[in-house]
Amino acid sequence: MASMTSRLRNTLRHYSTILSPNSTTPLTSKEKSRSALRLLKSETNPETILSICRAASLSPDSHLDRLALSTAVSKLTAGKNFDVLRQFLDELLQSRSDLQNERFVSHAIVLYGQANMMNQALDTFKFMRENLNIVASAKSLNALLFAAILAKNHKEVTRIYLNFPRIYDIKPDVETYNLVIKSFAESGLSNSVFSILDEMDRSNVKPNVVTINNAISGFYNEKKFDEVGKLLNLMEERYKLYPSLSTYNVRIQSLCKLKRSNEAKALFQGMITSGRKPNSVSYYHLMNGFCREGNLEEAKGLFADMKKRGFKVDGQCYFTLVYFLCEGDEFEWALDIAKECIAKGWVPNFTTMKKLVNGLVGVSKVDDAKELIKEIKEKFAEKSDRWDEIEAGLSPPQE
Known part of the structure; x- marks a missing residue:
């Protein structure tokens, strides 16, 4: 009996992890990813963030894992834990053979861009070539360009675009050119789009819908409305590309x-x-x-x-309309939209809903305000504590 109890305890210890502290059965890969993503959303301690990621064995092959990695990077960046972030990504690259490929290196490069750590992104590109003996392709080149865009370092985008294909013998693809156009559009240099299109012609790379959309966005940002028409005509006449939805x-x-x-x-x-x-x-x-x-x-x-x-x-449509209706003091309209939204399982953020509740009280709709709080507390129990004090203080405006 004692031996059986000991084996049971060992089993419980084996399956209990930071991802599932009370589990008596092993989690599947997808369950690990879901648990990691859920925990990361509310975690701020850098060491705990690393422990969660390690326990889940995250990989860029899974969409859920990519979301979890991005969330972890956002949390570490917000806390200015850049050394911890670098330690974590270096650890993954050096200790996990399943991640020693261009796909993961490219993902790591993008994560560094998300954290505004371009030097580390460039070092990772070099590490891939020099230490992992992986030949760089347009995939990792594009990852560097995207990282620089995320870091809002548009000069670095231009430097990488002009130099890296030649230095590392990489042939740019349509995504390469689209990223460069996106950078020009975001940095106020949209007129350079036409020179990029000429370069694409010389390289026998045909533009696509993303090319058009990135360029148009830039022209509108700079209020160059005539250029929008010029680009659309060019796309139709030269490439037989017509506007998509x-x-x-x-x-x-x-x-x-x-x-x-x-x-x-x-x-x-x-x-x-x-x-x-x-x-x-x-x-x-x-x-x-x-x-x-x-x-x-x-x-x-x-x-x-x-x-x-x-x-x-979707929820965003509801949230936007409720927010602006409250801003415009149309609280009864906002109430109808909010109720419809809550019935679908969504609730606008606390600030918006508090403004709606206070607005209803201000137009002598105290009962409606109380009913709204009741609905929120019933459907979203985890938010109930925040509403108790507000509910207790509800009263109609003084005459």
Whole structure:
């Protein structure tokens, strides 16, 4: 009996980890990833973050693992734990043979870019070639370019683009050129797009929809509206590339960012007239644009039309509309939208909901405010503590 008890204890010790402290059975790979991602979202201690990642044996082959790694890097960066981050990625590269390949090295490079650690990203590229004997391809080149974009180091993007293909004998692909165009678009150098297109022609690399979208975004950012038309004509005439739905959405979003939502709506309607069906993204950009311009009637109309036509309305649409309705003191409208949102299992952030509750009290809708808090506490029990004090203090405005 004593021997059996000892074996049971050993089993419990074997299966209990930081990912599942009470588990008596081993976790599957996917369960480990899910547990790691959940724990990382609320963890701030750098050593615990590393322990979680190690226990999950994360790999870039899994989407969940990529999310977990990105979350870990965000947490370590926010806490300025750069040495810990470098230690962790170096450890993975040097100790796990399954990660000693260009795919993981490229992922590590991007993670360094996310942490604004470009020197380490470049060192990792060199380590891959010199210590792992991996021949660099466009994949790792593109990872370096993307890392520099994430770090907002656009001069480094240009340096890598101009020098690395020659030094390391790498042939750029369409993604390489798209990343360079994206960098130009973000750094106010969108006119250089046309020289990149000429370079693509010389290298026999055909542009794609992403090429168009990245360039158009840059032209709109710099309010170069004529260049948008010039680019679209060039794409059609030279490459037989015609605007996709994603291209229309980029244009709609760009116009809305410039507070030209009426023009965006005209483009939206023209798209429909020409036979192109919009999607929920098209509606969201327009709705968001009108909200930001204070035109809540247009935003409400788009929201209603979106639902009427059967488009998927995601949480972000609800959150945006509730927030701006509260900003516009339209608390009863905001209440209806919030209730619909909560019924679907989503809830806007605490600040927005607190503003809604206070707004309802301010228009003598105390009972509605209390009912709303009750719904939140019932459906989202983990948030209930934050609402207890607010609920206790609810009272109608003094005359």
